[in-house]
Amino acid sequence: MSARAGIVVTGTEVLTGRVLDRNGGWLSERLRELGIDHAHTVVVGDRPEDMRAALEWLASEGMYLVVTSGGPGPTEDDMTAEVVAGFAGRAVVLDEELEGRIAKILERLTKRWPNLDMDAIRAGNRKQAMIAEGATILEPVGTAPGLVVPPAEGREGQPTVVILPGPPRELQGMWPAALETESFRAATGGRTEYRQVMLRMFGIPESEIAETLRIARGDGVDLDAMEITTCLRRGEVELVTRFEPSVEATYDAFERVVRERHADTLFSDDGTTVDEQVARMLTESDRTIATAESCTGGLIAGRLTELAGSSSYVLGGLVVYSNEAKSALAGVDAALIERVGAVSTEVAEALAAGARERLGADVGVGITGIAGPGGGTEDKPVGTVCFSVTDGTRTMTRRQHLPGSRAEVRDRSTTLAMHMIRRVLLGESD
Amino acid sequence: MSARAGIVVTGTEVLTGRVLDRNGGWLSERLRELGIDHAHTVVVGDRPEDMRAALEWLASEGMYLVVTSGGPGPTEDDMTAEVVAGFAGRAVVLDEELEGRIAKILERLTKRWPNLDMDAIRAGNRKQAMIAEGATILEPVGTAPGLVVPPAEGREGQPTVVILPGPPRELQGMWPAALETESFRAATGGRTEYRQVMLRMFGIPESEIAETLRIARGDGVDLDAMEITTCLRRGEVELVTRFEPSVEATYDAFERVVRERHADTLFSDDGTTVDEQVARMLTESDRTIATAESCTGGLIAGRLTELAGSSSYVLGGLVVYSNEAKSALAGVDAALIERVGAVSTEVAEALAAGARERLGADVGVGITGIAGPGGGTEDKPVGTVCFSVTDGTRTMTRRQHLPGSRAEVRDRSTTLAMHMIRRVLLGESD
Numbered sequence: 001m002s003a004r005a006g007i008v009v010t011g012t013e014v015l016t017g018r019v020l021d022r023n024g025g026w027l028s029e030r031l032r033e034l035g036i037d038h039a040h041t042v043v044v045g046d047r048p049e050d051m052r053a054a055l056e057w058l059a060s061e062g063m064y065l066v067v068t069s070g071g072p073g074p075t076e077d078d079m080t081a082e083v084v085a086g087f088a089g090r091a092v093v094l095d096e097e098l099e100g101r102i103a104k105i106l107e108r109l110t111k112r113w114p115n116l117d118m119d120a121i122r123a124g125n126r127k128q129a130m131i132a133e134g135a136t137i138l139e140p141v142g143t144a145p146g147l148v149v150p151p152a153e154g155r156e157g158q159p160t161v162v163i164l165p166g167p168p169r170e171l172q173g174m175w176p177a178a179l180e181t182e183s184f185r186a187a188t189g190g191r192t193e194y195r196q197v198m199l200r201m202f203g204i205p206e207s208e209i210a211e212t213l214r215i216a217r218g219d220g221v222d223l224d225a226m227e228i229t230t231c232l233r234r235g236e237v238e239l240v241t242r243f244e245p246s247v248e249a250t251y252d253a254f255e256r257v258v259r260e261r262h263a264d265t266l267f268s269d270d271g272t273t274v275d276e277q278v279a280r281m282l283t284e285s286d287r288t289i290a291t292a293e294s295c296t297g298g299l300i301a302g303r304l305t306e307l308a309g310s311s312s313y314v315l316g317g318l319v320v321y322s323n324e325a326k327s328a329l330a331g332v333d334a335a336l337i338e339r340v341g342a343v344s345t346e347v348a349e350a351l352a353a354g355a356r357e358r359l360g361a362d363v364g365v366g367i368t369g370i371a372g373p374g375g376g377t378e379d380k381p382v383g384t385v386c387f388s389v390t391d392g393t394r395t396m397t398r399r400q401h402l403p404g405s406r407a408e409v410r411d412r413s414t415t416l417a418m419h420m421i422r423r424v425l426l427g428e429s430d
Numbered sequence: 431m432s433a434r435a436g437i438v439v440t441g442t443e444v445l446t447g448r449v450l451d452r453n454g455g456w457l458s459e460r461l462r463e464l465g466i467d468h469a470h471t472v473v474v475g476d477r478p479e480d481m482r483a484a485l486e487w488l489a490s491e492g493m494y495l496v497v498t499s500g501g502p503g504p505t506e507d508d509m510t511a512e513v514v515a516g517f518a519g520r521a522v523v524l525d526e527e528l529e530g531r532i533a534k535i536l537e538r539l540t541k542r543w544p545n546l547d548m549d550a551i552r553a554g555n556r557k558q559a560m561i562a563e564g565a566t567i568l569e570p571v572g573t574a575p576g577l578v579v580p581p582a583e584g585r586e587g588q589p590t591v592v593i594l595p596g597p598p599r600e601l602q603g604m605w606p607a608a609l610e611t612e613s614f615r616a617a618t619g620g621r622t623e624y625r626q627v628m629l630r631m632f633g634i635p636e637s638e639i640a641e642t643l644r645i646a647r648g649d650g651v652d653l654d655a656m657e658i659t660t661c662l663r664r665g666e667v668e669l670v671t672r673f674e675p676s677v678e679a680t681y682d683a684f685e686r687v688v689r690e691r692h693a694d695t696l697f698s699d700d701g702t703t704v705d706e707q708v709a710r711m712l713t714e715s716d717r718t719i720a721t722a723e724s725c726t727g728g729l730i731a732g733r734l735t736e737l738a739g740s741s742s743y744v745l746g747g748l749v750v751y752s753n754e755a756k757s758a759l760a761g762v763d764a765a766l767i768e769r770v771g772a773v774s775t776e777v778a779e780a781l782a783a784g785a786r787e788r789l790g791a792d793v794g795v796g797i798t799g800i801a802g803p804g805g806g807t808e809d810k811p812v813g814t815v816c817f818s819v820t821d822g823t824r825t826m827t828r829r830q831h832l833p834g835s836r837a838e839v840r841d842r843s844t845t846l847a848m849h850m851i852r853r854v855l856l857g858e859s860d
Contacts, residue, residue, distance in 0.1 A: 011661070012657070012659040012661075013661030013668070013670075015454070015458050015468070016458045018661055019661060019663055020452065020455070021450070021451065025446050025447010025450070029446050039477065040473070040480060040484060041472070042470055042472050042473075043470070044469065045469065046657075046659055053470070054470060110635075116635070116638070117638060117641050119641065120637050120638055120644075124637045169835055205540075205546070207550050208546070210553065210554050211549065211553070227442070229443055231441070231443030233449055240448070291728075291749070297728075297734070297735030297747075298729065298730070298731030298732035298735065298747055299728065301731075301749040302727050302729040302732050302840075305751065306837070308836055310727075311751055311752070311805075314749075314751045315752045315754070316749045316750045316752060316759065317727075317749035317751075318746065318759075319728065319731040319744075319746045319747035319748070319749070321735065321740075321745060321746045322741070322745045322746060324790070325745055325746035325789055328789075329746065358758075358759070359755055360754070372738070374738060374739070375741075405599060406736075406738055407736070410732075
């Protein structure tokens with residue numbers, strides 16, 4: 001029987017969507033990697049009774065472990081430590097040594113703020129050093145400490161609670177220390193190891209995967225022995241399968257069916273993203289890239305420079321929102337724009353060629369389109385986007401009609417462009 | 431007594447963080463606006479028993495209404511309708527008229543995909559038309575319908591469940607129809623209206639707000655009569671207060687304390703973002719803007735073009751990652767780069783001036799920095815970013831050291847630049 005865990009994400013700003021939660025999913029993946037079954041993440045606001053109710057529920061569902069994110073900060077609405085202490089049947093005490101260590105961190109950090117209210121700092125500091133008696137302290141990665149809080153005597157059977165800070169960088173940095181505590185190990189003994197494979201496809205609707213599942217089932221593949229999820233993300237379909245090592249042959253049979261049906265759209269079987277593949281191909285072949293974009297307004301350049309090390313292959317880009325900029329910066333013939341319109345495959349090709357030449361790059365990318373909500377016509381409705389990628393010899397050009405809002409059209413355009421770049425780098429062309 | 435509601439977000443891809451949930455928060459805000467108390471969002475994967483457990487818990491907590499997002503799609507792992515029907519004590523039946531309406535939508539949509547497996551489409555179609563008997567259908571915005579499912583006879587007291595699709599655009603488009611159903615109204619009668627005010631500040635740490643709360647309390651402001659949350663988002667501090675109209679005077683007293691202590695950093699009291707303020711100021715003063723950015727790689731241009739209508743004031747931008755591009759495109763003197771280094775306030779100023787001149791814009795923005803993880807030196811550690819904004823007369827230049835990962839440094843840089851643009855547009859300068 002495998003260990004079970006729940007996650008509680010705290011913060012009214014997360015509950016109400018002002019901040020998107022990046023911790024619940026990250027923790028879930030880490031728990032799965034450890035072979036710990038994770039079924040529920042509860043998001044609660046800054047009301048102590050709501051957090052307590054979530055803890056009680058997860059306990060009643062038989063969890064061995066609960067991980068919380070957010071709350072151990074300096075402000076008054078950060079109440080996690082107190083609520084968890086109450087739940088575990090432990091008193092809240094001030095740890096003076098911890099208070100001293102946090103004070104030292106704050107001293108260093110607050111140098112860059114002029115005129116700070118040091119009373120505020122010290123009060124917040126003291127609050128962060130209030131811990132559940134008998135808990136194991138996880139040293140701060142930022143300024144807030146974490147805690148591993150096992151149930152007090154007489155409450156055996158209740159879950160151990162790991163309290164982690166809200167900022168993803170701090171939470172992720174603190175996780176390894178949490179795993180090494182004795183309480184964590186005691187709570188999560190007896191685990192099954194799982195294997196997980198992710199297949200990524202681009203250029204098919206999700207319903208095609210549903211049909212592939214039906215076909216595999218028809219071929220006698222025991223899909224119920226595995227946990228299969230599909231998900232449409234930024235225009236790509238992700239197919240993730242988790243299984244125990246004992247059913248590896250079943251998985252292999254399933255993957256064969258997928259590969260057969262989706263050979264043309266399957267682009268990743270090792271977890272790599274198209275961004276990572278493009279980065280690797282550019283680096284390995286020692287080629288450089290430059291962009292000229294209109295409707296995406298810098299987002300494809302932004303995406304190409306997302307990965308560390310991108311300065312070795314991204315030379316730069318042109319954001320040519322106005323027609324004048326298209327001509328002046330990217331060298332697009334004003335007469336061409338006049339004749340075929342700014343949103344056209346011809347202008348996309350001229351932008352790709354212009355980016356390549358003006359920046360002296362090996363590969364040029366051109367994008368022009370109508371992201372909306374205004375600006376659409378009958379011929380070129382909102383969502384019409386033209387793309388071109390060229391390495392001087394090979395050129396690939398596309399006109400697409402993308403669904404969704406302005407933000408979705410722009411984001412989807414960057415994914416489509418990344419896949420076209422990938423294919424040109426692989427030597428394909430129109 | 432106010433109506434209470436819970437939210438269940440479904441999908442293993444959300445539970446495990448491959449997709450960030452954008453629905454729970456959106457729904458939470460909508461419920462609050464209606465005066466419905468929302469305390470818990472439960473995220474569950476694609477296991478029916480996990481979803482059922484979440485529904486049972488929310489029922490046991492006394493919810494009148496549960497809203498679910500995700501699941502009514504065509505793939506096998508979409509099991510929401512079936513689980514909710516079981517929970518409500520209703521049979522699952524095929525609605526043939528709905529099947530016909532979905533078929534028509536699919537016919538139109540699938541035209542753009544060549545060589546589709548039409549059997550797959552039809553099977554998915556039929557699955558989406560399986561509904562809980564007696565439920566109210568919410569017509570598809572995309573291809574998936576929604577449902578409002580009241581408890582069956584004999585289960586009165588259980589919550590009514592509103593099933594909505596996962597894609598945010600479809601969920602948001604369907605929400606108004608859900609509100610108008612009789613079952614929704616019946617489940618959410620007797621509500622208290624709330625007021626909510628958001629104050630946004632830039633340039634102070636969150637701990638300062640904690641101190642402001644203490645001072646307000648010391649002044650006799652009854653903070654416990656209101657729900658106050660603070661949150662640090664993209665470098666800005668958001669202070670959100672919700673209160674019943676009867677305690678408006680208490681809120682006013684609180685806001686006075688905040689305004690007094692944070693006059694210099696408070697930039698929004700009407701919910702507007704700095705992006706919206708910059709857009710409004712550029713539009714109203716009929717001025718144009720252009721960018722030249724290095725470490726942010728197009729993200730500030732991308733952010734400036736995020737809002738609809740930005741084509742009237744964004745002329746374009748230069749992404750000048752390499753030193754050669756800085757000189758060739760933005761006209762930065764190569765000797766200057768040689769002398770003071772690419773990451774310097776001098777080069778930031780030259781970039782701002784270059785962007786302005788090359789694109790013929792009224793306002794120019796220059797950014798150059800070290801986003802990391804590599805490239806830092808003792809003098810200029812990772813996170814060092816130089817900014818300059820100029821309108822030709824007024825210039826504002828800053829050198830900052832920003833904490834965090836590569837992605838955080840880049841994102842934080844765009845926020846800092848937006849605030850500098852705002853201040854220059856307001857007529858400030860160094």
